[in-house]
Amino acid sequence: MVEEKKISEEENGNGPVLTAEQLAKEFKEHSVAEFFKKNRQMLGLTGKIKTLTTIVHEYVSNSLDACEESGILPEIEIKISELSEEYYEIMVKDNGPGLTKETLGKALGQLLAGTKFHRMMQMRGQQGIGASGCTMLSLMTTGKQIQVISGTAKHSPFMAEMTIDPKKNEPKIIKIEEIKKEFTGLAIKAKFKEVKYQKGEQSPLEYLRRTAIANPHAKIIFIDPFGEKTVFERTAKTIPAKPIEVKPHPKGITVDELLTMAKATQGRKISSFLKTDFDRTGDKAIEEISKNISFDMNKDPKKMSWEEAEEIIKSFKTTNFIAPSTEGLSAIGENRIEASLKSIVKPEFLSVLTRKPTVYKGGFAFQVEVAIAYGGNSGKSSGEKDEQTGQEIKRVEVMRFANRVPLLFDAGGCALSRAVQGLDWKRYGIKNLDNAPLTVFVHMLSVHIPYTGAGKQAVSDEEEVMEELRLALMQAARQIMRSIAGKRRLEEKEQKKKLFLKYATEVAIALHELTGKKKDEIEKKFHAIVLKKLKLEEKMEKELEQKTDEEIAAELEKEAEKEKKGKKNKKSAIKENDGEE
Ligand SMILES: Nc1ncnc2c1ncn2[C@@H]1O[C@H](COP(=O)(O)OP(=O)(O)OP(=O)(O)O)[C@@H](O)[C@H]1O
Ligand SMILES: [Mg+2]
Structure with missing residues (x-):
């Protein structure tokens, strides 16, 4: 047996040295909640001003997502109250679908839990850490639980007090009781320390102003810590078209994601998994992939190894797929x-x-x-x-x-x-x-x-x-x-004309005195010269404008040409995949 060499503290210079066995005793696991507790900057929860705006963002984004998913025109009220220095209470109330007693805990008290992951759909939330991260921040900075009132279309509302157990990444419901109140939607009240309300470009008010601009179908009411109320009325009376959920396109997938999907698929063979769980994977594409991999496509996808997944991803790169569908997008318009x-x-x-x-x-x-x-x-x-x-x-x-x-x-x-x-x-x-x-x-x-x-x-x-x-x-x-230029030019021209004509009259009087010729005739000639000069200027400006227009048109034409080529490629790809779409 090799004798362990002991290095003195002086030799090491950093205090006692630990053996692998001693280190093994230090080995600990920690939950995802504990990880984010130590790395709150990853959730955007750093800086006193930024943290407050981020909290508002997380709650408001959730309210908008929930309302839109349920086909409800959102009405969201946000109130920020100052309890003492750098200590605030935030209340966000929406008229959305609400949460059931069963989902409340996971939704607001468990990190990486939610209804939005792995959905190829245009949504604000993606990871399941927004609202639950706020619950944890409230606990971390004040030691307090959050208060929730939820009412769904089917059940009378309830009130709950809850928090998160960061060690287990599990929700902790402290109190839950039905209340006698007419209410559908979700209202969350949470307290936070080490935050600060400040007006300006990064403030909650500015965040909400911009949210209102990009979400004209939402009514947003904001009451700031000074009691000032701002209402952003909706300018659109209908909810935007609901984005359709699309399957992931093979070109946008990583090895790790492919393996995760393979574990969850209903497909029994790799070929059927690829065909049913992805966008644009027709028979021709599957045939092309099978030629470029070293294993059988009839294999059970659940048994796919990392190396095999790597091979598939590599073959995706060279396979000719049709471009992804764009139905999952819903522009503001x-x-x-x-x-x-x-x-x-x-x-x-x-x-x-x-x-x-x-x-x-x-x-x-x-x-x-x-x-x-x-x-x-x-x-x-x-x-x-x-x-x-x-x-x-x-x-x-x-x-x-x-x-x-x-x-x-x-x-x-x-x-x-x-x-x-x-x-x-x-x-x-x-x-x-x-x-x-x-x-x-x-x-x-x-x-x-x-x-x-x-x-x-x-x-x-x-x-x-x-x-x-x-x-x-x-x-x-x-x-x-x-x-802008058109309006400015018109104004300038009017001013110039007025000025020139005024001087023309004065010069005409002087010339009449000097030469004895008729003042009216001189003035008339002068006016004609002024108008001719102004017309000439206008022509030059128009030429300049046309030049810029031509340059832009040329760029756009180039782009249209590119698009045409793209369409041609797409058509030939459809032909190749004939009968699959
Ligand atoms: N106002 C609300 N009304 C209804 N359901 C909500 C509301 N807020 C949150 N939820 C539910 O709670 C889940 C978790 O919310 P959370 O903000 O933690 O994550 P997320 O929105 O899914 O993703 P992200 O981390 O990107 O915000 C959501 O997926 C949603 O199902
Ligand atoms: Mg969210």
């Missing part, structure tokens, strides 16, 4: 965006554009919507005043959204901001974007948003997404600048 921006931002000029759905990474359907608002309440306040006019100087305001959820943090690392910053704004008459009184609205919707982290605050830059954003912004910028 140009008319609705226009109505809500007009009601909330009240701009002088507005251009809105919803692009057609397309695909990124070959496996995920997505779509972009942009709007540019100018004048009125567009832009954000700089706190400074123009010395000459005394009017407030405005700065550009970029509103980012993913699946109708406003993104207020991590703008620097987000593809949506980069797309806005990357546009050559000078081409559209904006010399310095930062100092322009503009509100730029950018929305990406997808069955799978490529977030850069679990905090879901920034989108990663996928090539196809960036290209769609560029084209959309280009078109919208052109449109708005045309309207």
